[in-house]
Amino acid sequence: MAINSKLKLNTSCYHCGDQVEETAYVLDDHDFCCLGCQTVYQILNENNLASYYKYNTHPGKSQKNQKEDLSYLDEPNIVAKLVDYQDEEMAIITFYVPAIHCSSCIWLLENLYKLNPGVKTSQVDFMKKQASITFHKKEISLRELVGLLHNIGYDPKITLQDVVKEGKKFNQNKLIAKIVVAGFCFGNSMMISFPEYFGMAAFEKQYANFFGYMNLAFGLPVLLYSASDYFKSAWISLKQKRLNLDVPLALGIFVLFFRSAYEIISQTGAGFMDTLCSLVFFILIGKWVQQRTYYHISFERDYRSYFPVAVTVIKEHTEKPTQIGDLQVGDRILVRNNEIIPADAILLNGHASVDFSFVTGESKPVEKVLGEVVYAGGRQMGEAIELEVVKAVSQSYLTKLWNNDSFKQYEKKFDTFIGYISKYFTIGLLAVAFVSCAYWLLGGNADKAWAAFTAVLIIACPCALALSSPFTLSAALSIFDKNKLYIKNTAAIEQMAAIDTMVFDKTGTISSPNASSMYFEGSLSSLDKNLIYSLCRNSNHPLSREIIKWLGDGQLLPISDYEEVAGRGQSAKYQDYSIRLGSASYVGSQKVDLEGSVVYVRINDAIKGFFTLEQSWRPGLADVINQFKGESYSLHLISGDNERRADALKMIFPQGSKLLFNQTPGEKLERIHDWQNQDQKVCMLGDGLNDAGALRKADIGIAVSDDINNFSPGCDAILDGDSFDKLPKFFAFSKDAVKVIKMSFIISLMYNSIGLSFAVQGTMSPLFAAILMPISTVTIISFTSLMTRWYAKRRNLI
Amino acid sequence: MNIIFMLIGCSVLIALFFLGAFFWASKNGQHEDTYTPSVRILFDDEPQEEGKEPAKK
Numbered sequence: 114m115a116i117n118s119k120l121k122l123n124t125s126c127y128h129c130g131d132q133v134e135e136t137a138y139v140l141d142d143h144d145f146c147c148l149g150c151q152t153v154y155q156i157l158n159e160n161n162l163a164s165y166y167k168y169n170t171h172p173g174k175s176q177k178n179q180k181e182d183l184s185y186l187d188e189p190n191i192v193a194k195l196v197d198y199q200d201e202e203m204a205i206i207t208f209y210v211p212a213i214h215c216s217s218c219i220w221l222l223e224n225l226y227k228l229n230p231g232v233k234t235s236q237v238d239f240m241k242k243q244a245s246i247t248f249h250k251k252e253i254s255l256r257e258l259v260g261l262l263h264n265i266g267y268d269p270k271i272t273l274q275d276v277v278k279e280g281k282k283f284n285q286n287k288l289i290a291k292i293v294v295a296g297f298c299f300g301n302s303m304m305i306s307f308p309e310y311f312g313m314a315a316f317e318k319q320y321a322n323f324f325g326y327m328n329l330a331f332g333l334p335v336l337l338y339s340a341s342d343y344f345k346s347a348w349i350s351l352k353q354k355r356l357n358l359d360v361p362l363a364l365g366i367f368v369l370f371f372r373s374a375y376e377i378i379s380q381t382g383a384g385f386m387d388t389l390c391s392l393v394f395f396i397l398i399g400k401w402v403q404q405r406t407y408y409h410i411s412f413e414r415d416y417r418s419y420f421p422v423a424v425t426v427i428k429e430h431t432e433k434p435t436q437i438g439d440l441q442v443g444d445r446i447l448v449r450n451n452e453i454i455p456a457d458a459i460l461l462n463g464h465a466s467v468d469f470s471f472v473t474g475e476s477k478p479v480e481k482v483l484g485e486v487v488y489a490g491g492r493q494m495g496e497a498i499e500l501e502v503v504k505a506v507s508q509s510y511l512t513k514l515w516n517n518d519s520f521k522q523y524e525k526k527f528d529t530f531i532g533y534i535s536k537y538f539t540i541g542l543l544a545v546a547f548v549s550c551a552y553w554l555l556g557g558n559a560d561k562a563w564a565a566f567t568a569v570l571i572i573a574c575p576c577a578l579a580l581s582s583p584f585t586l587s588a589a590l591s592i593f594d595k596n597k598l599y600i601k602n603t604a605a606i607e608q609m610a611a612i613d614t615m616v617f618d619k620t621g622t623i624s625s626p627n628a629s630s631m632y633f634e635g636s637l638s639s640l641d642k643n644l645i646y647s648l649c650r651n652s653n654h655p656l657s658r659e660i661i662k663w664l665g666d667g668q669l670l671p672i673s674d675y676e677e678v679a680g681r682g683q684s685a686k687y688q689d690y691s692i693r694l695g696s697a698s699y700v701g702s703q704k705v706d707l708e709g710s711v712v713y714v715r716i717n718d719a720i721k722g723f724f725t726l727e728q729s730w731r732p733g734l735a736d737v738i739n740q741f742k743g744e745s746y747s748l749h750l751i752s753g754d755n756e757r758r759a760d761a762l763k764m765i766f767p768q769g770s771k772l773l774f775n776q777t778p779g780e781k782l783e784r785i786h787d788w789q790n791q792d793q794k795v796c797m798l799g800d801g802l803n804d805a806g807a808l809r810k811a812d813i814g815i816a817v818s819d820d821i822n823n824f825s826p827g828c829d830a831i832l833d834g835d836s837f838d839k840l841p842k843f844f845a846f847s848k849d850a851v852k853v854i855k856m857s858f859i860i861s862l863m864y865n866s867i868g869l870s871f872a873v874q875g876t877m878s879p880l881f882a883a884i885l886m887p888i889s890t891v892t893i894i895s896f897t898s899l900m901t902r903w904y905a906k907r908r909n910l911i
Numbered sequence: 912m913n914i915i916f917m918l919i920g921c922s923v924l925i926a927l928f929f930l931g932a933f934f935w936a937s938k939n940g941q942h943e944d945t946y947t948p949s950v951r952i953l954f955d956d957e958p959q960e961e962g963k964e965p966a967k968k
Contacts, residue, residue, distance in 0.1 A: 164955070216950045223951070239947040286937060293937075297930045301923060320915060327919070 126150050128266075130171030153266050157221070160228050165221045172217030173266050182449060183263075185423030185434030186256035194436075195271065195422075199250065203233065206255065207245040208262070208269030213237065222267060229253055229261055244269070271422055285404060292397045295339040298331040299390035303883075305331075309383040310880045325377035328386035336370045340393045342400075358535035358579055361542055362396065365574025372567045385571060388882045395890045396579050403583035403603050412601040412828055419490070419802065420506075424448070424455050427499065437506050449497040456489050456502045457509040463498035467491035490802060529607050530854055531582045535575070542573045549873040564875035572868035572877060577861035577889040582607075582854050584894050588901035589850040592910050597833035598815075598843055605829045607854075608813050609847035614793040615741055616785065616807070619752035619762075621800035622817045625731045625834060631663040635714070635722015643668045644692050645714060648685050651675050656712055657683075660694075660724055682712075692716050733838030735765050740841035742767045747793065749773070751781050753803045782806035802826055842908050849904035857897050864889040 124133040127143035128150035138145040141158070145151040153173055157165050165172060185191055198205045212218065218237070222244045225232045231253025235246040244267075248258055262269055305324045313321065340363075347363035350356065366389065373384030423434040425447040432447060437455045440446070445461065448454055454467065465481035469491045478494050481487050487500060489509040546569040553562035586603035593600055600606060617623050637645070646667030649657035661667075672685040672692075682695010693715040697704040700713040702720045712724040741748055749771045750762060756774040766772060773784065785807045788795050797804065797811035800818060805826035808814030816826055819834040832840070868885050871877045905911045936942065 168954075216953070219947060219950050220954050237947055238944045239950065240944065289937060289942070290934065293930065293933055297926060301926055304922070305919070323916070327923075 125171065126173075127166070128154050128171065128173035130173075149266075153264065156228070156264060162221060162224060162227060165217050168217045168220055169215045172215050172221075174212045174214075182425070182434075182452075183256050183259055184425070184432075185421075185436075186259055187254065188423065188434055188436070191423060191434070191436055192255050195255070197245070202249060202251070203247060204250050204255070205245060205247045206258075207243055208271075210242055210244050210262070210267050210269050212267050213239060213242045213244070218267070221265065225261070228265070229257075232258070232261075272420070285401065288397065288401055288404065291339040291342075292394065292401060295335050295390060295394040295397055298335045298339075299387065299394045302328050302331040302387040302390050306383065306387040306879070306883065310883070321383070322380065325380070325383065328384060329374060329377050332370055332373060332384075332386040332389055335390050335393050336366065339397060340366050343396075356536045356539045358531055358538070358575060361535070361539045361570075361573070361575050362579060365570055365576075366393065368567050368570040369574070372571070383879050385879050385882050388571070388879070388886050391883070391887055391890075392574060392576050395887075396576055399580040399583040402587045405587065412831070419453070420455050421453055424452075440502055440506055442502055442505060444502045446500050446502060447497055448493045448500060450493060450495060452493055454487055454489055454491050454493060454500065456506045457504040458487055458489075458500035458502045460485050460487055461499045461501055463496055465493060465498045466495045468494050529582065529604055530851060530858075531578065534578075534858065538575060538578070542570070542575075545573070545869060545873065546570050549875075552873075553875065561875040564877075565873055568872035568875060568877040569869060571882060572872045572885070573865050575861070575865075576886060577864060577893040578858060580890060581857035581861060581893050581897055585850055585853045585857065585897040585901055588898050589846065589905075592846070592901065592905045593843065596839055596843070596910055597836040598830060598839075599832075600830040601828075605813060606847050606850055608794075608829070609796070609844060610851040612746070612794045612796040612813055612844065614747040614749065614788055614795045616749045616751055616788070616795055616797045616811065618781075618797075618799035618801070618804050618807075619750060619758075620754050622798050622804075623731055623734050623750075623837075624729065625819070631659050632725045632727065633663065633722060634725070635720075637714075637721055641714075641716055641721060643670055644672075644687060644690060644716060645694065647672045647687070648675070648683060648692055648694055651685070652677055652683055656724075656726065659726055660712065663724070690716060730765075731834065731837045737838055737840050738765050738767070741844075744841065744845070746844075749784075749788075751776050751784055751807065753777070753781070778803045778806050782810050785810045798832070799826070839910075842910060846905060846908050846910060849908070850901060853897055853900045853904065856900065857893050860896060861889060861893055864892070 124144045125131060126133055126146035128145055131146045131150075133144045133146050138148060138151045140151055140154060143154065145154065150173060154166075157163055186195075192204075193199070196204045196206045210218075210222070213222070219239055222237050223235055225235045225246065229252075231249045231251075233247040233249060235244055237244050246258065253261070259269060259271070305327050308317065308320065308324065343359050343363045343366060346357070346359040350360060369385050369389040369392070373386050373389065376382035376384045377386075420437055423436050424440065425432050426435040426440070427433075427445045427447055435444070440456055446455075446458065460481050460483050462483070465485075465487060466478045467481060467487055468478045469488070479491070486503065489506070546566050549569055550562045550566035553559075553565055583603060586606050589606050590600055590603060593606075600609075642664055646661060646664050647670040649660045649664075650669065651657075651672075670687050672687045675683070675685040677683040678695070678699065682693060682699035684691070684693040684695075686692075693700050694712055697711070697713055700715040700720065702713045702715065702723075712726075714721040714723065738748060747770070748766055750766060751773045753776055754774060759772060759774065762772055776784070781804060785795050785797060789810075789812070795811045796813040796815065797807045798815045798817055799805075799808050800816060804814075804816075808816060808826055808828045813830065814828040815830045815832050816828040817832050817834055817837065836843075864885065868877070868882075871881065902911065
């Protein structure tokens with residue numbers, strides 16, 4: 114036995130790397146954990162694609178998941194919606210394939226044509242986890258193509274709200290083009306300005322004009338094209354009677370250009386065209402840094418990406434896949450095991466056991482009787498059921514919740530430090546400019562007055578200030594990213610720093626769907642344990658494996674008459690013992706009212722007790738709560754689930770925390786709203802559709818997910834469940850990031866006051882501006898990046 | 912010294928050429944995926960017959 118178990122430890126599936134259980138599949142001297150993995154290997158091997166296993170060990174994903182019904186992919190109108198392009202012969206489709214994770218994946222997916230000649234070419238974009246495939250429609254249908262991908266373990270994710278296509282909409286090409294144009298003009302005008310800075314001999318003065326006009330030519334595209342967004346934004350903010358940072362920026366750029374143009378045309382000076390170009394170039398880079406986002410994570414998902422694309426409609430005894438959007442009231446639909454009920458419907462046929470955990474947070478499947486209304490969003494567990502649609506998809510309980518007015522009207526506005534400061538900055542800047550102008554005018558020196566006025570606006574142009582926040586926050590963003598917290602945008606980090614109230618959801622958020630623990634109630638002798646152990650070793654059911662884990666090492670007894678009834682239980686005989694394990698009805702026991710899975714044990718005629726499997730808290734939950742408490746955050750819990758484990762939670766949460774149970778999604782939203790009305794900045798952590806409203810309403814909504822490629826509701830940040838214990842650190846670090854912004858603000862103010870002291874005297878030379886501007890920029894960029902990293906190191910985040 | 916005009920003209924032309932090249936590359940999607948090509952280039956050409964090689968990292 115000991116040797117046996119050691120061997121087991123050493124065998125992992127050749128395909129996916131999972132531990133191989135008792136019943137190993139062996140082919141070509143390789144072990145496989147399941148038939149699925151073995152089949153993938155077989156397919157690849159037969160097609161000379163075994164190199165897949167050469168680039169990485171265990172490159173595959175476990176094949177234990179079930180296949181879904183793909184018949185909807187035969188419907189031409191659905192196909193037309195999914196493909197990027199199609200004609201009579203060919204079609205191009207881009208799939209989002211979450212399973213893409215290593216170089217073997219790229220290799221295999223780009224060699225698809227070897228598996229099926231119908232595939233012409235395929236190309237993988239690793240970062241976006243996309244595969245775009247060109248195929249001959251006559252040789253391979255879309256359904257066959259998806260089936261092929263499924264067979265080799267790369268199931269594409271096909272949803273109504275296509276993440277892939279929506280991601281495509283976002284592109285930065287325009288911004289990049291503006292940066293490139295500004296960079297081009299910056300380099301060239303710098304080159305042309307050098308002679309002026311170094312001083313020109315008398316005979317070289319003839320070139321000064323030429324250089325001046327060249328500079329003017331380089332300045333024009335920067336003003337009209339590259340900087341156009343700043344003028345637009347400044348104009349919009351002035352119309353709304355607000356002063357954002359773009360106002361002084363636009364003003365500075367505008368004054369820079371016209372003073373330079375005036376000097377060049379009137380031949381009174383060299384102008385500041387190179388400073389203009391460098392200024393625009395740098396602030397555009399700051400903008401670009403701020404706008405970088407995640408390719409493969411969507412923060413805007415709603416119910417549409419959770420629902421399937423199509424559902425089977427039964428019409429006159431034929432089954433026809435229909436798009437969800439085309440479902441009509443009165444349609445009779447067929448929902449199979451593990452499929453989602455897409456619309457509110459009445460149960461007509463079959464035994465419905467619906468898992469609403471994603472909608473309500475209630476983890477126990479709900480049994481429905483014939484004629485009862487089943488709300489959309491539940492997942493059917495068990496046999497196929499037939500239902501009659503009573504409300505269209507967009508009108509059903511869940512989607513109505515989503516289209517709730519309070520969600521729609523509410524648009525998050527983050528208060529950023531820069532936004533707050535720019536109002537005062539602009540007013541101060543204008544005051545200094547007008548005062549110095551007035552001073553020189555009163556002294557009767559109109560030339561000096563004009564020079565001082567424009568110089569103040571130029572030199573105080575908050576270029577460094579405009580860069581401090583993007584560079585700090587994007588450095589912080591990448592540090593969060595390394596620690597598996599994916600934040601939607603940089604403004605959300607500043608919002609994180611302002612949070613003082615943390616609200617947790619229970620199921621799936623502070624409890625982990627993956628980590629569960631087995632409990633046994635009753636008493637077992639050592640013989641009983643060995644009997645159960647021997648029985649469970651015969652079964653591949655996850656619960657049997659959990660029971661074996663709970664029992665530890667047992668003695669294997671030679672049992673006979675083993676029988677397993679799928680979904681109910683298993684039984685066997687040993688000597689004169691007869692043992693049954695399974696559901697209450699299978700064992701013949703009284704049913705206890707418990708959540709989660711319950712396995713009853715009966716040996717001979719005695720019920721020995723029952724095993725229950727419960728989700729356990731995420732590791733480090735108590736620490737997380739304690740650390741937040743130490744930082745004097747208010748902590749609350751809102752759960753859609755019942756109060757069964759309230760006592761355990763009361764031990765963890767500090768006094769004064771509100772622990773609310775049985776909350777509907779609407780109530781959750783209301784609670785958040787109440788706290789916000791008490792002037793609290795609320796962070797909501799949730800996971801399911803039932804939290805979607807609260808996540809959007811909260812100042813920061815963080816979705817906790819164990820697989821970031823899976824569905825998560827719309828939110829501001831997605832936290833990988835593994836990093837849950839780092840939450841307090843994340844919040845502390847966001848405060849550090851804001852500190853860095855404030856420090857760099859002081860630095861840029863210092864540069865500004867040095868520049869201003871020259872500017873108010875009307876003695877600013879173009880060379881001085883050309884040096885001061887880049888130096889302040891470089892200082893800010895390096896200071897923010899270094900400080901952010903230093904703080905991250907102090908918090909042990911890198 | 913009139914050569915200066917020509918030199919500057921040439922340098923600007925060359926710079927414009929590179930600017931155009933950048934736009935061309937950008938339009939052709941060369942900056943869209945900056946990771947996958949670096950992996951793709953490391954794949955070996957396939958041997959024609961079935962060659963079984965041991966799994967290596």
